[in-house]
Amino acid sequence: MSSTSNVSPKISLDTINPLVKEAQYAVRGELVIKADGYRQTLAKDPASLPFKKIVACNIGNPHELGQRPLTFLRQVLALCHYPELIKNEVTAATFPADAVARAEFYLSKIAGTGAYTHSKGLSFIRDEVAAFIEARDGHATDPEHIFITDGASSGVKQLLQTLIASPADGVMCPIPQYPLYSATMTLLNGQLVGYFLNEDKGWSMDLPELERAYDAAVAAGTTVRALTVINPGNPTGQCLSVENIEAVVRFCEARNLVLLADEVYQTNIYSTVPFTSFRKVVKDMGSDVPLVSFHSVSKGFVGECGQRGGYFHVTNLPADILAQLYKLASISLCSNVTGQLTVGLMVNPPKPEDPSGPAYAQERDQILESLKRRASKVAAALNALEGVSCQPVQGALYAFPQITLPAKAVAAAKAAGKPADTFYCLAMLDATGICVVPGTGFVQKPNTYHFRTTILPSETDIDNVNAALAKFHAEFLAKYA
Amino acid sequence: MSSTSNVSPKISLDTINPLVKEAQYAVRGELVIKADGYRQTLAKDPASLPFKKIVACNIGNPHELGQRPLTFLRQVLALCHYPELIKNEVTAATFPADAVARAEFYLSKIAGTGAYTHSKGLSFIRDEVAAFIEARDGHATDPEHIFITDGASSGVKQLLQTLIASPADGVMCPIPQYPLYSATMTLLNGQLVGYFLNEDKGWSMDLPELERAYDAAVAAGTTVRALTVINPGNPTGQCLSVENIEAVVRFCEARNLVLLADEVYQTNIYSTVPFTSFRKVVKDMGSDVPLVSFHSVSKGFVGECGQRGGYFHVTNLPADILAQLYKLASISLCSNVTGQLTVGLMVNPPKPEDPSGPAYAQERDQILESLKRRASKVAAALNALEGVSCQPVQGALYAFPQITLPAKAVAAAKAAGKPADTFYCLAMLDATGICVVPGTGFVQKPNTYHFRTTILPSETDIDNVNAALAKFHAEFLAKYA
Numbered sequence: 014m015s016s017t018s019n020v021s022p023k024i025s026l027d028t029i030n031p032l033v034k035e036a037q038y039a040v041r042g043e044l045v046i047k048a049d050g051y052r053q054t055l056a057k058d059p060a061s062l063p064f065k066k067i068v069a070c071n072i073g074n075p076h077e078l079g080q081r082p083l084t085f086l087r088q089v090l091a092l093c094h095y096p097e098l099i100k101n102e103v104t105a106a107t108f109p110a111d112a113v114a115r116a117e118f119y120l121s122k123i124a125g126t127g128a129y130t131h132s133k134g135l136s137f138i139r140d141e142v143a144a145f146i147e148a149r150d151g152h153a154t155d156p157e158h159i160f161i162t163d164g165a166s167s168g169v170k171q172l173l174q175t176l177i178a179s180p181a182d183g184v185m186c187p188i189p190q191y192p193l194y195s196a197t198m199t200l201l202n203g204q205l206v207g208y209f210l211n212e213d214k215g216w217s218m219d220l221p222e223l224e225r226a227y228d229a230a231v232a233a234g235t236t237v238r239a240l241t242v243i244n245p246g247n248p249t250g251q252c253l254s255v256e257n258i259e260a261v262v263r264f265c266e267a268r269n270l271v272l273l274a275d276e277v278y279q280t281n282i283y284s285t286v287p288f289t290s291f292r293k294v295v296k297d298m299g300s301d302v303p304l305v306s307f308h309s310v311s312k313g314f315v316g317e318c319g320q321r322g323g324y325f326h327v328t329n330l331p332a333d334i335l336a337q338l339y340k341l342a343s344i345s346l347c348s349n350v351t352g353q354l355t356v357g358l359m360v361n362p363p364k365p366e367d368p369s370g371p372a373y374a375q376e377r378d379q380i381l382e383s384l385k386r387r388a389s390k391v392a393a394a395l396n397a398l399e400g401v402s403c404q405p406v407q408g409a410l411y412a413f414p415q416i417t418l419p420a421k422a423v424a425a426a427k428a429a430g431k432p433a434d435t436f437y438c439l440a441m442l443d444a445t446g447i448c449v450v451p452g453t454g455f456v457q458k459p460n461t462y463h464f465r466t467t468i469l470p471s472e473t474d475i476d477n478v479n480a481a482l483a484k485f486h487a488e489f490l491a492k493y494a
Numbered sequence: 495m496s497s498t499s500n501v502s503p504k505i506s507l508d509t510i511n512p513l514v515k516e517a518q519y520a521v522r523g524e525l526v527i528k529a530d531g532y533r534q535t536l537a538k539d540p541a542s543l544p545f546k547k548i549v550a551c552n553i554g555n556p557h558e559l560g561q562r563p564l565t566f567l568r569q570v571l572a573l574c575h576y577p578e579l580i581k582n583e584v585t586a587a588t589f590p591a592d593a594v595a596r597a598e599f600y601l602s603k604i605a606g607t608g609a610y611t612h613s614k615g616l617s618f619i620r621d622e623v624a625a626f627i628e629a630r631d632g633h634a635t636d637p638e639h640i641f642i643t644d645g646a647s648s649g650v651k652q653l654l655q656t657l658i659a660s661p662a663d664g665v666m667c668p669i670p671q672y673p674l675y676s677a678t679m680t681l682l683n684g685q686l687v688g689y690f691l692n693e694d695k696g697w698s699m700d701l702p703e704l705e706r707a708y709d710a711a712v713a714a715g716t717t718v719r720a721l722t723v724i725n726p727g728n729p730t731g732q733c734l735s736v737e738n739i740e741a742v743v744r745f746c747e748a749r750n751l752v753l754l755a756d757e758v759y760q761t762n763i764y765s766t767v768p769f770t771s772f773r774k775v776v777k778d779m780g781s782d783v784p785l786v787s788f789h790s791v792s793k794g795f796v797g798e799c800g801q802r803g804g805y806f807h808v809t810n811l812p813a814d815i816l817a818q819l820y821k822l823a824s825i826s827l828c829s830n831v832t833g834q835l836t837v838g839l840m841v842n843p844p845k846p847e848d849p850s851g852p853a854y855a856q857e858r859d860q861i862l863e864s865l866k867r868r869a870s871k872v873a874a875a876l877n878a879l880e881g882v883s884c885q886p887v888q889g890a891l892y893a894f895p896q897i898t899l900p901a902k903a904v905a906a907a908k909a910a911g912k913p914a915d916t917f918y919c920l921a922m923l924d925a926t927g928i929c930v931v932p933g934t935g936f937v938q939k940p941n942t943y944h945f946r947t948t949i950l951p952s953e954t955d956i957d958n959v960n961a962a963l964a965k966f967h968a969e970f971l972a973k974y975a
Contacts, residue, residue, distance in 0.1 A: 019712040021719065023750045024784055026814050028719070030659045033818055041613055041824035049612070076608040087576045094832075095572035097565075104585050127557040129792075129799040131530070132522055163644055163802070166826060174681070178511045196825045200655070231500040238502065238509070269504045303505055311610075318610040319831035321644070333507050337514055343522035344677045345647060350800035351575075351832040 036199040038192050039454020040072055044438055048448040064446030068478055070466040071448045073247075073410040075316030079471035083315060083376050085112055085369040086358045092116035093126050093354055109368040119354060126350045132343035134161025134324070135350075138357040142324055145360035150293035154326070160338065161324045161356055163348040165277050165309040168325035170197050171341050172273060172305055175334075176238040177203035183230055184273070185240040187218070189413065189455035189463070191247045191275070206230040206237055209458060212415065215404045216249035218242070220260050227268060239271040240264070242291070245278040245408025248455050248465035250388075252286040252407045258294040262302050271303045271330075277323070280313035283385040284407035292328055304328040310355045312410065314380040322352030322359075384410070387468040387475055394479035395466075398486045410469055413452070416462050422493035434462040440489055445481040517680040519673050520935020521553055525919055529929040545927030549959055551947040552929045554728075554891040556797030560952035564796060564857050566593055566850040567839045573597035574835060575607050590849040600835060607831045613824035615642025615805070616831075619838040623805055626841035631774035639808045641819065642837055644829040645799075646758050646790040649806035651678050652822050653754060653786055656815075657719040658684035664711055665754070666721040668699070670894065670936035670944070672728045672756070687711040687718055690939060693896065696885045697730035699723070701741050708749060720752035721745070723772070726759040726889025729936050729946040731869075733767040733888045739775040743783050752784045752811075758804070761794035764866040765888035773809055785809040791836045793891065795861040803833030803840075865891070868949040868956055875960035876947075879967045891950055894933070897943050903974035915943040921970055926962040 022028050048067045055062060069077055076082065088108055091098065093116050098104045105113060122137045123130070133139065139156035146154040162168035173184060173194075183204030186194045190207070198205045208226035210216040223240075230237050242261060244253045253261075265272045274291035282288050295304050310322035327335060362377075363369040388406040395403035400417035418426075418433050426436030434451040441464075442448050452463030470478045503509050529548045536543060550558055557563065569589055572579065574597050579585045586594060603618045604611070614620065620637035627635040643649035654665060654675075664685030667675045671688070679686045689707035691697040704721075711718050723742060725734045734742075746753045755772035763769050776785050790804035808816060843858075844850040869887040876884035881898035899907075899914050907917030915932040923929050933944030951959045 019709060019749065021717055021750045024657075024719070024752055024815060025812065026818070028659060029656050029815065029818065033656050033822055036821065036825065038821065038825045041827070042821075072610060074610045077605045077610065079605075082606060082608050084578075091572040091576035091579065094575065095568045098572065098579075098585075101588060104579075104588050107582060107585050124558045124560075125563060125800070127563050127798040127800045129553060129555045129558065163830065164827065175510050175514050176505075178509060193825065200825075228500060236502055238505070268500065269502045271505055317608045318827070319606070319608045321828075321830035331506065334505060334510065337507070337510065340517065340519060340523075341514055344517065344519045344674065344681075346522070346645065346799075347802075349644065349802035349830040349833055352830055 032200050032202055036196045037454065038196045039450050040192055042454060043435070044442060044448055044450060045071055047439065048442060051442070051446065062446070063444060064481075066446055068447045068470060068474070070470065070478070071450045073312060073467050073469065074318050075410075075469055076318065078467075078469040079474070080316050080380060080469070081376070082317065083373065085109070085363050085373050086315070086317070086355065088112040089115050089119070089358055090351060090354060093119055096120055096125070111363055111367040111369050115358075119357070123350075126354070130347045130350060130353065132345075132347050133159070133339060134348060134353050138353050141357045141361040142326070146292065146326060150290055150296065152293065152296040158327045158335070159324055160342055161322070161348050161353050163321040163323070163352060164311055165275065165307040165323040165325070166193055167345075167348070168307055168323060169193060169273070169275070171338065172325065173197050173201055173203070175338060175341060176271060177201045180204075181234060181236055183235040183237050185223070185226060185230075185237060185270070187241070187243060187246070187249075189248055189452065189457050190241070191243060192454050194241060195456060204230065204235045206235060207456060210246070210249055210251070212404060212458075215407070216246055216251040216413075218253060218257055218261065220264065223261070223264050237268065237270060239273050241273040241275060243275040244291075245281060245288070247275075247278065247409050248411045248413040250404065250406040250409045250411055250413065252282060252284055252288065254286055255289050255294060258289060258291055259298060262291070262295055262298060262300050266300055266302045271305065274304060274306045276306055277309040277312045278409035279308065280381070281384065281410055282408045283388045284405065286407060288408070292326065295328055301329050303330050305330070310352065310359050313359070314377050314384075315355070315359050317355050320352045320355040321349055322355040324356055383472055384468060387470075387472065390475060391466065391468045391479065394483065398483060399490060401486070406468060410467050411465050412468060413455070413463050413465050416464065418462055419490060419493040422489070425493065434464055437462070437489065438464050441482070441485050444485045444488070447478060447482060513681050513683055517677045518935070519677045520931050521673055523935060524916070525923060525929050525931065526552055528920065529923060532923070532927065543927070544925060545962075547927055549928045549951060549955070551951065551959070552931045554793060554948050554950065555799050556950055557799065559950040560955070561797050561861060561950070562857070563798065564854065566590070566844050566854050567796070567798070567836065569593040570596045570600070570839055571832060571835060574600055577601055577606070592844055592848040592850050596839075600838070604831075607835070609831075611828045611831060611834065613826070613828050614640070614820060615829060615834050619834050622838045622842040623807070627773065627807060631771055631777065633774065633777040635807070639816070641806050641823055642829050642834045643804045643806060644802040644833060645792055646756065646788040646804040646806070647674055648826075648829070649788055649804060650674060650754070650756070652819060653806065654678050654682055654684070656818060656822060657752060658682045661685075662715060662717055664716040664718050666704070666707060666711075666718060666751070668722070668724060668727070668730075670729055670933065670938050671722070672724060673935050675722060676937060685711065685716045687716060688937060691727070691730055691732070693885060693939075696888070697727055697732040699734060699738055699742065701745065704742070704745050718749065718751060720754050722754040722756060724756040725772075726762060726769070728756075728759065728890050729892045729894040731885065731887040731890045731892055731894065733763060733765055733769065735767055736770050736775060739770060739772055740779060743772070743776055743779060743781050747781055747783045752786065755785060755787045757787055758790040758793045759890040760789065761862070762865065762891055763889045764869045765886065767888060769889070773807065776809055782810050784811050786811070791833065791840050794840070795858050795865075796836070796840050798836050801833045801836040802830055803836040805837055864953055865949060868951075868953065871956060872947070872949045872960065875964065879964060880971060882967070887949060891948050892946050893949060894936070894944050894946050897945065899943055900971060900974040903970070906974065915945055918943070918970065919945050922963065922966050925966045925969070928959060928963060
């Protein structure tokens with residue numbers, strides 16, 4: 014052993030980054046770790062627990078709960094990974110001509126799926142995204158303003174990392190919010206400036222509350238850098254009207270805030286309010302507000318979470334800031350090619366007149382109609398429970414019901430050292446195998462309790478899930494009456 | 495517009511995170527941006543420049559430069575993305591039985607490739623990795639100590655983020671180093687504690703230099719948390735002997751440093767020194783030094799950079815630190831499934847007696863033998879140049895020659911506001927289309943100049959690349975004589 018007088022402290026919870034210790038991500042937290050344990054127990058002895066399987070309602074993971082992938086999309090991915098399927102006439106003949114043509118087009122542009130790409134993503138995929146945005150919003154779109162990312166999450170992190178310059182800097186986020194935002198802000202040592210959504214009005218976004226939150230943050234010494242909107246809402250499911258979006262744009266304009274529009278659920282709409290992108294409203298208004306819009310292949314009717322594909326699109330950002338975002342992206346080299354191709358296939362699906370067009374439309378419509386039925390079924394089932402109130406699920410993939418817990422249950426939770434909603438959700442998992450996320454994980458108004466569950470259990474499963482939840486809920490109330 | 499007395503400063507280079515501004519990643523920096531511009535120029539007018547194509551020697555991207563993917567690997571990926579290929583007897587019959595069997599095994603364990611996985615990665619892939627490590631090193635390996643990641647880079651970032659607790663914390667890194675380390679340390683606001691590799695002794699790693707660097711850092715008030723070793727070296731290509739590794743382990747043991755072993759080039763060995771993992775040496779020694787080992791599908795003979803697959807494996811880390819790493823991974827949900835499957839296919843290839851075994855071995859051996867020929871060819875061609883000295887390329891995918899630049903060239907670089915090696919590399923790009931990375935990007939000893947180039951141009955190309963470089967070099971020397 015070499016001699017030394019200098020020695021560093023051993024690695025321990027006391028020496029590592031305190032921000033890593035502090036960060037919380039409830040969507041994969043205590044409940045999920047416990048559910049993983051139950052899964053292993055069930056694999057060894059299926060009769061050892063009061064339920065036969067874990068129902069993963071903690072996360073919007075459509076394929077895990079039985080949603081099937083879109084055929085055209087997977088055909089093109091298979092052909093791109095193994096182009097021999099095209100060269101071999103026998104196998105090529107089993108694919109629709111448009112799938113072969115799309116794969117040939119992609120393959121003509123790249124050295125296969127195995128090469129690093131440009132750090133902003135493949136240029137021909139960015140062209141497809143630009144064409145999609147242009148068609149959706151009716152405004153010219155520059156592919157150079159698009160960055161392809163590993164899911165939307167990595168783009169959100171890149172933006173927040175760029176925007177937070179000091180511990181006094183903050184970003185406004187809805188409360189409740191998707192915990193990616195709170196976890197990332199903790200890791201960046203920035204301020205999460207929460208604005209409350211109005212639960213009584215279907216989780217609407219009210220301007221006076223935005224003003225209150227901004228002014229309170231400034232009064233507390235925070236420099237607010239940006240405002241995040243999740244539309245349709247996660248975990249809350251509300252959809253913003255054009256008037257609402259315009260008000261938010263003006264709010265940000267007046268305060269020089271960068272607008273971060275998390276629009277990953279833009280095709281998950283179940284109400285009569287259609288989706289309108291922030292980009293469209295900003296361009297229609299002729300606003301110069303800096304805007305970054307996020308999208309993903311993980312949600313919608315595509316549901317390809319495992320491919321980790323997404324993009325962000327910047328509007329009204331100075332060129333030198335774009336250059337910084339490019340440099341930051343380059344440190345991660347590039348996002349995965351399968352995810353990039355999946356982005357292209359999501360934004361540029363077969364046209365109705367293409368060979369795969371009718372089948373694609375049928376697969377899409379079946380998924381969306383089924384999601385709509387389930388959104389309404391889940392909200393109704395929750396509202397039928399004593400002391401539970403669930404706002405309409407207008408969009409996205411979740412219900413976020415408020416639960417009134419008996420005083421004895423709150424006391425028992427306190428005695429167990431758990432937030433009361435976590436205590437409730439753990440009891441639900443123990444009794445039913447249904448894994449949901451406590452409202453605490455999304456932040457909520459003080460002295461209110463919620464949980465997030467997904468509408469994704471299949472139509473053959475969802476009545477059973479709702480029934481099991483109702484039975485548990487009644488027994489829980491009886492136990493703590 | 496809503497009235498407000500509070501207004502935030504507009505987004506600009508002066509308001510964003512100064513660490514993002516400061517971070518540099520030369521592998522995709524100024525040279526690459528200029529090369530991208532030339533690519534676009536050539537696409538419009540192929541005769542407009544003194545060269546016909548850009549040769550991307552800036553990055554280890556094998557498939558981009560013509561290396562073909564391994565057939566078995568791509569067959570299994572295609573089958574997993576589109577399982578109809580197995581169900582259809584006609585297409586299934588075109589695949590070897592072991593590719594079908596592997597895909598069926600993977601598909602039996604997952605809800606297809608489209609679902610989020612466990613944040614540490616799919617358990618059956620971690621089992622395959624554990625079996626690989628066990629067979630390689632002869633020591634029992636726990637799959638729970640393995641985290642599957644989007645390439646090795648994301649794992650390195652997770653570890654550095656966890657280890658750096660304050661701006662006074664540092665991590666020892668080789669100089670020259672792969673700029674992922676310097677860029678990440680800048681972003682984390684930690685101290686890069688450089689230890690010099692000994693160029694005159696083939697870039698060897700000397701204990702007295704480690705001691706000097708550690709003691710100097712401590713004297714300057716830095717708490718050193720970890721030591722990074724890249725073996726085989728990037729950009730330097732050296733391979734460590736067992737004795738060398740043992741000395742490093744003892745060095746870290748004596749100072750309580752976490753050892754970060756970047757072993758992504760472990761199958762790229764061209765010398766007589768075989769690869770030995772840090773894990774094997776640590777276990778053989780019975781050491782309790784905390785060790786994190788990184789591997790990737792992007793290098794070796796697999797070269798699947800685009801899939802973004804990799805893993806890290808922890809040894810001797812406390813369970814509560816593992817739990818923190820798991821939580822941090824969960825904030826990114828999971829790495830992409832294609833990358834995860836590629837990790838499995840890399841560590842568990844067909845056996846010689848399997849239907850795909852002989853073809854797989856042939857593909858592997860052809861790539862490795864060709865890389866070996868090119869490693870020696872590139873070093874010889876560089877050493878034949880006036881004022882250029884290149885150490886033997888014992889491993890990895892790069893040469894890192896030292897160049898002696900004429901005083902007039904150094905003066906011209908200074909006048910242009912560029913480091914002299916950047917000036918030289920820009921001139922090379924302008925004259926030949928060959929894009930390499932200046933030594934500045936890797937950090938180098940003061941008053942020395944280097945560049946990194948890859949040995950990856952194909953065997954049909956490499957003599958032309960070497961000849962073009964030699965012609966440019968002679969002209970450059972003549973111009974600044």
